[in-house]
Amino acid sequence: MLALHCGADRQVSLKDLPQPRPGPGEALIRVTLAGICGTDLQILRGYHDFKGVMGHEFVGVVAGPPSSSWLGKRVVGEINVSCGDCDLCRSGLPRHCRTRRVIGIRDRDGAFAPYLTLPEANLLAVPPQVEDEAAVFTEPLAAALAAVDAVPLSRNSPVLVIGDGRLGLLISWALALSDTRVHLVGHHAEHLSLAQPYGVATFLEQDLPPGDYAAVVEASAAAPGLDLALARVRPKGTVIMKSTYVQPYPLDSANLVVPEVRLIGSRCGPMGPALRLLARGLINHRALIDRTFSLSQGVEALEWAQRPGVLKVLLDCRD
Amino acid sequence: MLALHCGADRQVSLKDLPQPRPGPGEALIRVTLAGICGTDLQILRGYHDFKGVMGHEFVGVVAGPPSSSWLGKRVVGEINVSCGDCDLCRSGLPRHCRTRRVIGIRDRDGAFAPYLTLPEANLLAVPPQVEDEAAVFTEPLAAALAAVDAVPLSRNSPVLVIGDGRLGLLISWALALSDTRVHLVGHHAEHLSLAQPYGVATFLEQDLPPGDYAAVVEASAAAPGLDLALARVRPKGTVIMKSTYVQPYPLDSANLVVPEVRLIGSRCGPMGPALRLLARGLINHRALIDRTFSLSQGVEALEWAQRPGVLKVLLDCRD
Numbered sequence A, B: 001m002l003a004l005h006c007g008a009d010r011q012v013s014l015k016d017l018p019q020p021r022p023g024p025g026e027a028l029i030r031v032t033l034a035g036i037c038g039t040d041l042q043i044l045r046g047y048h049d050f051k052g053v054m055g056h057e058f059v060g061v062v063a064g065p066p067s068s069s070w071l072g073k074r075v076v077g078e079i080n081v082s083c084g085d086c087d088l089c090r091s092g093l094p095r096h097c098r099t100r101r102v103i104g105i106r107d108r109d110g111a112f113a114p115y116l117t118l119p120e121a122n123l124l125a126v127p128p129q130v131e132d133e134a135a136v137f138t139e140p141l142a143a144a145l146a147a148v149d150a151v152p153l154s155r156n157s158p159v160l161v162i163g164d165g166r167l168g169l170l171i172s173w174a175l176a177l178s179d180t181r182v183h184l185v186g187h188h189a190e191h192l193s194l195a196q197p198y199g200v201a202t203f204l205e206q207d208l209p210p211g212d213y214a215a216v217v218e219a220s221a222a223a224p225g226l227d228l229a230l231a232r233v234r235p236k237g238t239v240i241m242k243s244t245y246v247q248p249y250p251l252d253s254a255n256l257v258v259p260e261v262r263l264i265g266s267r268c269g270p271m272g273p274a275l276r277l278l279a280r281g282l283i284n285h286r287a288l289i290d291r292t293f294s295l296s297q298g299v300e301a302l303e304w305a306q307r308p309g310v311l312k313v314l315l316d317c318r319d
Helices: A038-044 A138-150 A166-177 A223-232 A271-279 A295-305 B038-044 B138-150 B166-177 B223-232 B271-279 B295-305
Strands: A002-006 A012-016 A026-036 A057-064 A074-077 A101-103 A115-119 A123-125 A159-162 A182-186 A201-204 A213-218 A233-241 A249-251 A262-265 A289-294 A312-316 B002-006 B012-016 B026-035 B057-064 B074-077 B101-103 B115-119 B123-125 B159-162 B182-186 B201-204 B213-218 B233-241 B249-251 B262-265 B289-294 B312-316
Touching: A002 A295, A012 A295, A026 A074, A026 A295, A038 A295, A057 A115, A057 A138, A074 A271, A123 A271, A138 A166, A138 A233, A138 A271, A159 A166, A159 A223, A166 A182, A166 A213, A213 A223, A223 A233, A289 A295, A295 A312, B002 B295, B012 B295, B026 B074, B038 B295, B057 B115, B057 B138, B074 B271, B123 B271, B138 B166, B138 B233, B138 B271, B159 B166, B159 B223, B166 B182, B166 B213, B213 B223, B223 B233, B289 B295, B295 B312
Parallel strands: A159 A182, A159 A213, A182 A201, A213 A233, A233 A262, A289 A312, B159 B182, B159 B213, B182 B201, B213 B233, B233 B262, B289 B312
Antiparallel strands: A002 A012, A026 A057, A026 A115, A026 A312, A057 A074, A074 A123, A249 B249, A262 B262, B002 B012, B026 B057, B026 B115, B026 B312, B057 B074, B074 B123
């Protein structure tokens, strides 16, 4: 099969690879659609070493083994493959398993391919009312929900979300759907307008009114986003960091210690609740799709996804 | 009166100043003993701009106004002077008042002087069984208790405290007294030995056994301490930052986001509980006192306090 592969020196190419064979307890999944994520782009910029088939956002159909009770089912999958046996797995943190592998990110082939394998324990069945173009957003929506879960509950004071890209929009929508007041700040009026139907108050950065926030979510994927977060968080407030930056961030420790601010890292989230939210039809996923490429155009798709202001780029992986 | 004054370009000198006059609702305090804190030394290194009489750790006796119900009482004092009226004061965060002044640190003269003034609302009476040499530790002990309060409660897994200086020792003692298992890591065997009677397990840094911690308190006042904290905190764990560094810290955002770590800034703490802990005789304050200088030797005292491995330096402020 031809798969989008990241090799030595972060060289990406379509590579002819054998179809993967599921191990014990694993399923073979025929990938329908896959999504390009900021993490994929950061891997290309050297965020961390990964060699193998890229991609972790996907929806597909179980194609094997023939004995599997999942055969023929439409699925999405938890991207962290955990041992189930270490202290972190046993304490309810399988996404932080000591020996975890992560499809397309760490030590395990990913979804930018016609086929991938995953443990059956990682699979979630996609309800019929969730179309493939929605289901492919399950993983990024789960990551958005992780940020929502980290926001201290307050119905009274607004939460500031920084960044009007895919993740910032999903976070602002999910917060608004959980009855939280949201201010979204970004640089693209046309992106910000996608949050307004959810009741989100939106601002171009230069128009953000003065004042501070008990909670700020930094989802801009750029260091000035964290500058703004630390400038706008209230004393004793919380900054949730969704973004990793390729370069070290020059943290002024006084900005944390003196106002006693909490800086909370947030990565993956719960897939089941994300899928339920999609099933309720409350996520305007179509508005997030910039363009769909065929897998054979994968290299161009990755280039396209790096253009400023591009929202979600999908790959049609059916060969 | 002669007071230890920080002027332009962080020039410290004994300066002849008029005795301060208490405003409405304020008391005049004759300072008995004052303590030199890491923050005082950081102000000298340019941590932030302060001009005026230095010092915020003190014990003294109320000397005026004649009508005060506090007259003649031995007192310590909350160092943050708050308006009582802003949104943060009204929401129970007076130590983060929008217009707060802090004695010896921000916009208000401090305690390295024979006299200082403070609002009576800031005063706490010192119980008779607490000697002056103990009472002068109320403020740093309160700061240590703030770190203790920020540690997620766990009786089972140890908390790692980084730094065997004054603050690291106070924090490790206070944690141990609250029935928490503590590992203290530092560079001075003779300081570490002061924690052992509290049941604290102590380690020179090169001897710290492998493993990670659900909670780490960084109290080393040096960037390598935060490196160690982030290397040793468990996924989903908490790092409490007590130290400010003069230089920006180069934060690798992946060290927060991927393991979903919480980094919590912590500054001042509750004076009342600290005074109660001192009154119970459980804090080995005498072991922390390196040397007591007279206020007239204040410049030398500040120099002495900057020598590596020096614990608490006190100033006898009685003229």
